[in-house]
């Protein structure tokens with residue numbers, strides 16, 4: 001990964017964009033992508049998309065999709081003595097919350113707080129369980145409720161864990177929200193590489209809002225763009241850290257390339273093309289089954305209007321939805337190469353369908 005690319009990725013990872021409040025992340029993404037594409041637009045709920053016009057003119061279009069939002073928490077209640085109780089935004093992990101710093105995104109800018117952790121000496125540790133969400137409270141240092149309001153914080157303001165990205169040894173990095181700021185990063189890299197010599201199909205890269213609560217942004221943008229095919233990128237569970245059963249969760253390993261999903265929402269011919277392109281370009285590919293739902297934007301995309309032939313490509317990620325998500329940058333590069341080659345493989349008269 002080049003220094004420029006890494007600093008863009010770290011910038012994305014460091015910019016809070018909880019579901020419903022994604023605009024700061026979109027601005028970072030748009031500033032990077034804009035010089036490489038023919039148009040950059042947004043819809044009313046904040047999904048951004050970039051268009052690279054195809055060399056075949058008014059030919060077919062391919063949509064790449066990733067999601068810009070991240071999980072977080074939201075102010076539910078402020079007590080008289082200035083503590084903040086929270087709601088979850090998406091599938092935030094309450095098991096890791098206590099003892100971490102948060103950034104509350106209030107009206108006067110970000111406010112640092114901590115998720116209170118009663119000292120081990122004075123709490124009852126017999127039978128300790130994972131706390132319920134309503135047992136978590138945030139301390140921003142205010143003396144009372146008015147002190148919290150004075151910081152520009154009210155009920156309904158979002159917050160994220162205040163943990164930025166950093167490098168581990170070798171090609172691996174750790175951060176919060178690699179799920180799925182990484183997808184926007186990959187789309188940006190793919191568009192940048194394609195822009196030197198645009199492929200036959202028009203390529204539209206969408207950075208969709210509100211995936212973590214059900215793929216809503218992807219649903220809106222697919223309806224709007226009405227693409228002839230789509231590929232979504234997300235992260236998937238790497239199962240190669242201790243304590244994960246392959247019998248239960250399958251096997252996806254870090255550093256062994258992106259994973260392609262085979263299932264009901266993914267179109268067999270799109271999947272076949274992805275596999276063919278990977279083989280032709282010596283890109284390692286892992287495989288995942290999906291019997292019903294993928295839990296990604298693909299579930300929204302494929303059934304829009306009269307159906308959009310779709311694929312799903314995922315990068316292996318350890319410790320998903322935590323502050324210590326880990327990804328291998330070589331898997332990221334393989335994913336960029338795969339999607340770039342996929343877009344280039346599409347001829348003007350290619351179509352994905354079913355003939356009887």
Ligand SMILES: [Zn+2]
Nearest residue numbers: 179180212321
């Ligand atoms: Zn997620």
